[in-house]
Amino acid sequence: MSKLDKTAVLSAFESAYEAANGKKPEITTKPGWYSIDGGKNLRLADVAELTKKLTSGKTAKTKKTKVAAPAKAQKKAPFTVVTENEDGYTAEEFWIVELARKEHDCRLPRGVV
Incomplete structure (x- = not known):
């Protein structure tokens, strides 16, 4: 493990941050820790890694392209199909519909079918 020079790492980070964000960080x-703009505490090695990311241009602030989210696959409801009537749902039907909308498998509450 090599020793990092604190002043060299911090000055390199300041220049890279200023180039990427247009302002000084x-x-x-703190003893052994560095907080940047009031964020999460980082070790000096983490600050050096962040400097590499800033200089390579792969940070979230410099990358402004949006990626289209993949379309969700239609999930088959594990419950019976329920349609709303003019009075609304019964309590049992409500839970069936509510849990069928969730992205993960759920169980019905006790006492419901």
């Missing part, structure tokens, strides 16, 4: 120093 606010770095709070």
